Amino acid sequence: MNSDPSKPMVELRAVSKRYGDLLAVRDVSLTVRRGEFLTLLGPSGCGKTTLLRMLAGFETPDAGCVLIDAEDVTALPPNRRDVNQVFQSYALFPHLTVEKNIAFGLQMKRLPKAEIAAKVRHAIDLVALQGKEAAMPATLSGGQKQRVALARAIVCEPKVLLLDEPLSALDAKLRGQMQIELKNLQRTLGITFVFVTHAQDEALTMSDRIAVLHRGAIEQLGTADEIYHRPKTRFVAEFIGQANMMTASVRNREGADALLAIGGEFTLRAHVAAIPATAQSVTISIRAEKIQICGDGAAAENSFAAEIEDVLFRGEMLQLTVRTPDGLRFAVVIANTGGARKPHQVGNRVRCVIHRSDIVVVDS
Amino acid sequence: MQAAHATAARVGGRRPGLVGWLLLCPMLLWLAAFVVVPTLILAYASFTRADEDTGFPIYRGGLTFENYRRIVLDDDGHFLRTEQEEITTVDRDGTERVTGTHATTVIAAPYLRVFGSSLLYAGITTVLCVFVGYPMAWYIGRANERTRNRLLMLVMIPFWTGFLIRTYAWITILATDGLLNGLLQYTHAITQPFGMLYTPGAVVLGLVYSYLPFMILPIYGSVEKLDHTLVEAALDLGAGPLATFRKIILPLTRPGIAAGVLLVFVPAVGMYAISSLMGGGRTPMIGDVIQNQFFTGRDWPFGCALGITLVAMFVAAFAILAKFRSSVTGSDHAFRAR
CATH class of the missing domain: 1.10.3720.10 (MetI-like)
Incomplete structure (x- = not known):
């Protein structure tokens, strides 16, 4: 490999793709670093799969270019690109055994037989499929198929591994387990991963960086922490996690802080350094779990009285809806530590506190 | 392993139950009446002699292998026959000349x-x-x-x-x-x-x-x-x-x-x-x-x-x-x- 470590592994330069009237990808530029786990996250139809298919070579952009390891591969067919994909449906060859499925890419590279055998054995060990070498794909469980698909792709030692919603067909428990395994595998192998998903938990768990896509464009690119805590747009704030989105008018600006009025008299103090001084009205996002409930304590900053209107039992979490005397409703998620005590019940009067740095202005 | 068994069971010939046999009945009757029986008649007739006037089989005239003999062997009773083929060459002036023979073995019948x-x-x-x-x-x-x-x-x-x-x-x-x-x-x-x-x-x-x-x-x-x-x-x-x-x-x-x-x-x-x-x-x-x-x-x-x-x-x-x-x-x- 003639890799220059200072150069990005993948670079999309202003790519666009149109299907008839639909602009699936609009002017997207993106770089993926060497050894990075980058996730393309977005709802269906946001263009994430089209982007992945451009990297794989199944789609050609109408405009812009695709670089892999500093080489322009825009016009290169998939079989001549040094990338491999794990397909959503796994796409295992039904007429070949597990072993032959995994060996397929190496055979296409015309490696010596002994080398193929050794690499296949290593890959099978890596995904813990020992004993399944001679099995046909139809006899495997979903999780096992997933591992074969993974082994088949990584055995080729691609520069970039593309994963198209590989976990979506697995049940929740297995999905959680595979998330950890995938991340570990990526760390061990040091291969650059580009992962496509619509499931935010997958993105947040595994990624070094996440690109949130919406209507064919990148809304925000950043670490899980940045995306989660500092959403830049309304869409990102709404798509990831559970957020209370509100429109507020700016009052009493004092340096980095301001008093934000929501509805009529309800006010919250917040950091507003990012918004222009002239902004009158802003959209704010408050994560449901950032709102603390403290029974009936003293009046701290940004604290307000509310009544519990609804309680949803969600296992380790309780999902509450609280209502202020002004009629404002907040979604609140708190740890379910109650047990038999059940401190939070519909009709209870509580005091809520929001820390000023937890109020994020997403739009002004 | 369970999946493997399930697949095998699905693929392996499952014996039809009573309803299955009932559903199969029309097809089986059809096959018997229009395939099996005619084929048996055909097979029997193939061992008979033909009536010289009509060409119909003489069903009660005794059985013979003659018809099959005629398929496999020629009139002289040979299975294979050697055919002599003349090899001709064309001279420069255009006249053809036989320069040898080439023997090929062919099926006689x-x-x-x-x-x-x-x-x-x-x-x-x-x-x-x-x-x-x-x-x-x-x-x-x-x-x-x-x-x-x-x-x-x-x-x-x-x-x-x-x-x-x-x-x-x-x-x-x-x-x-x-x-x-x-x-x-x-x-x-x-x-x-x-x-x-x-x-x-x-x-x-x-x-x-x-x-x-x-x-x-x-x-x-x-x-x-x-x-x-x-x-x-x-x-x-x-x-x-x-x-x-x-x-x-x-x-x-x-x-x-x-x-x-x-x-x-x-x-x-x-x-x-x-x-x-x-x-x-x-x-x-x-x-x-x-x-x-x-x-x-x-x-x-x-x-x-x-x-x-x-x-x-x-x-x-x-x-x-x-x-x-x-x-x-x-x-x-x-x-x-x-």
Whole structure:
């Protein structure tokens, strides 16, 4: 490999793709670093799969270019690109055994037989499929198929591994387990991963960086922490996690802080350094779990009285809806530590506190 | 492991229950009445002698192997015969000179040779149908639904008219004063009409034309079922278009090809009318010969013997094929996976 470590592994330069009237990808530029786990996250139809298919070579952009390891591969067919994909449906060859499925890419590279055998054995060990070498794909469980698909792709030692919603067909428990395994595998192998998903938990768990896509464009690119805590747009704030989105008018600006009025008299103090001084009205996002409930304590900053209107039992979490005397409703998620005590019940009067740095202005 | 068992149970022949047998009844009765019984009558008649006036079998006249002897051996009782062929060379001044002889051993019995040429015709037809039909079936199978339905319609439209009428249509096209020669002369591509009809080529053309849909439809069936992401996966793993076809597409569409080959080859061997109409009777196929025994030839028992021989050949071929198949698991697994 003639890799220059200072150069990005993948670079999309202003790519666009149109299907008839639909602009699936609009002017997207993106770089993926060497050894990075980058996730393309977005709802269906946001263009994430089209982007992945451009990297794989199944789609050609109408405009812009695709670089892999500093080489322009825009016009290169998939079989001549040094990338491999794990397909959503796994796409295992039904007429070949597990072993032959995994060996397929190496055979296409015309490696010596002994080398193929050794690499296949290593890959099978890596995904813990020992004993399944001679099995046909139809006899495997979903999780096992997933591992074969993974082994088949990584055995080729691609520069970039593309994963198209590989976990979506697995049940929740297995999905959680595979998330950890995938991340570990990526760390061990040091291969650059580009992962496509619509499931935010997958993105947040595994990624070094996440690109949130919406209507064919990148809304925000950043670490899980940045995306989660500092959403830049309304869409990102709404798509990831559970957020209370509100429109507020700016009052009493004092340096980095301001008093934000929501509805009529309800006010919250917040950091507003990012918004222009002239902004009158802003959209704010408050994560449901950032709102603390403290029974009936003293009046701290940004604290307000509310009544519990609804309680949803969600296992380790309780999902509450609280209502202020002004009629404002907040979604609140708190740890379910109650047990038999059940401190939070519909009709209870509580005091809520929001820390000023937890109020994020997403739009002004 | 459980999954493996489930698959095996699904694939392995499950014995039908009472309802199953009831549902099968009409088909079994049909098969018994119109396949098994007639075949048994045919088999019995093939061991009888023909009435000299009517050509009907004399059912109570004792049994004989004579009919089968006539198929396998020639009039002198030989199975093989050596044919001397003169080798001529043309001198510089243009005169031909016999410079030696060349001996070839051929099958003596004329009827066996007709069997041979029928197999050859059917074989050539089948191969041509595969090569012509596969690309068409692929294209139809990969087209969007609208185009696909239209193309399938086009494939099936010829069935709306009788097969004999279509064969006659080919005669008017291929005849010396026919449409094709006329067109070629009109466009000055040729000056003299050339004989296309009544050649082995015309017979093969007629056979391919008649049987092509039977090749296209089953292959289309497996192409349409083929998951296209498998093709993408192969390309993604570095296989070029040719390797993808050879390693993935071909094995996965093999069941369709196998069905097409059977649907074309078996009836093509026994085909009649095309060879006499388009081949001018110069290269008879076994179907024509059998038909003759029942009409102009007036020797029903011999016709029966020819028919039974043809059936026996297919049974043998199927048995060999089945044995071959069970040892090659590849294409079957592709089916099971669906």
